[in-house]
Amino acid sequence: MAWVEKHGRTWRVRYWREDGPAGSVPGFQSEPEAREHAATLQDHRTPQPTAPAVRADAPLTPAFIAPAEEEPAGVGFADWLETWWDTIDVGDNTLASYRSLTKNHLLPRWGSIPLTGITPSQVQVWVKELHTTHRPSTVSAIRKLLALILADAVEEGLLTTNPVRKRNRGRTRSHDPAQEKIWADEHEVRAIASRVLQLASPNQALLVITAAYTGMRWGELAGLRRENCHLSGGQPRLVIHPQSGALHEINGHLTYGPPKTPASARTITLPAFLAELLANELNRHRHAHVFTSIDGKHLRRSCFGRRTWAPAVNGTNLSDGTVWKPLKPGLTFHGLRHSHKTWMIEDGLPDVVQARRLGHRMGRDIDDIYSHVASALNDKLLSALTARWNRSVSATAA
Template identity: 55%
Template structure:
């Protein structure tokens, strides 16, 4: 029995060999009907010789050539697997966090599978991949293109490991001038801008959500780590926040909120607090019995999109509030920009890079992290002193600019 199978934009004829394996008729057919006709001939006359190529004129005898196949790809007659089929199997091997999984699925369903889903994995060439990515550059940001290349490369690398093909067709771009992308500096805020944002959110919502902004800026913690912070993990006696492995972050995937592990194993850490922040958090928590440190006005988990829309955007972008006009703080500043702000402050204060990494939950190569453990007390004390100085400096300027008749204060 013979059947036809799409091969890119053409068709080929497959059949079962005596050993039970699938074989292919050499060459391809431009149209499906021609392939079907030949498949019927093989079915009715299985002893017939296979065609040299297809229904087009036979090439001159002096120049017979085999069908072109890129070097390094599967050159056997084994049945090939389409990208969509392999992706279904590959998903069962992926071990990532829920947010990363949702991101991967979005890239696959929106970009990779619509273009490559029906393509056999051994028919993808580096040139095809590069042309595809080049065309996407006209529509999508460079970060999106980079993410697509990395995910597709990961998918194909695992296909190589599973012997579906011999080389990975998704390769880093090493030749050509490349495209000169405008370099965008990550937006960050100084201590004065952070205090202004916090005061605005205090007026828009509550002291608790105002403290969320201050804590983010003065600890460098991620949104999920702050939104999922339970009061049991806040040690106000010693001024520490413990980010645990089992429930150290709040994850929001497809509208569902769950507590789980933070971003990486390095994110499991203890973050020390400057004394002013310990006092502010202690005062705020003493006024309620809510289990989590930062919540909505009703004590529910915070959702990033709602906080962004209702509080962050008005506070940062400015506009009218009652009888006032708020000027914008800084263009393109995001909540995650508070984490960049914290790192910038540490750099300005001369904090060693390894101490920055430990505080922010970053991974450092080699044994340099072990060295840090011997000097942690002195470095951490200097780090906290710098943060305390920034806070009081921002308070002094804020009060000087607004005077005693200014809006309600964050401090008790």
């Protein structure tokens, strides 16, 4: 039988393996979760048959010669994982993602298997099966995590090679046509914001406009506070703080923390029209955060996406009988960030401007070069954004 026990801050499932020693499946956040998994495991410890009695003077025959001892199976995947968690240093969001993928995919398949028992062909068959039930991006994330865990096992000397290998034979997915990321032009952004205004509030409509015209991520926008908005005197700008510039939502809990990467801590200059809209919004309410739910609380991505974003872009039927046709099916909120990058490409802005704007890392030499022409390029960027805004306003008024 399998049993559960507390292990540090989490719970783990213990069970008897076929080779004798007890195995372990760690990483469960609660005892009920551990017990649920324990119920799926079989007890492989079975009684061994008793050999018949043999007289001391009886000759040995092949039937009574003890079989050679098998070599030990080595460290199990679950046992290595238990150690591996203590070796990684990643952000809270990444850690939560790793634990979810591990619990739902890696442990059910590999938890009871020794590291040395994982073969490339087994991994390939498993990944192929995952593609039949999961999105390509999910399968890629699962495969990459398994590769990372086993690569560290190689460095630890527990494996000689990593069984998660790149395959260049057969019908590889690299031959599939690349899927273009969905983005919106300035007119579509304004139309989406107009629908969000009807579904939610002027505040959340401005959230959509700010996302499209700055390229900020959801967490950076949801965590944006008054003190990080410099909207008057000189160049209007928003500041993404390196230690608290993003609002993270992990397992339902909201906390402040660093943005996605060190390069994401940045200053974002604003066109005059957007600075004015933000200033008016901050004068309208007294909340600490710029963008909030209708009742003034923290924004939650899942709630906004389900109640507001999805019907705005995919279409819906309103209670008054109005039918909204799909406006930009499949566009995600993160797609507004892709839109901002596409706009910069269309407007002929160099890669270094795009990287600095979006918080992507570039070489120090490139940053030094950019510093000499930053003012001129920034003016070009803001002028292009203002022109887009004016076009969208004119089209709406026409």
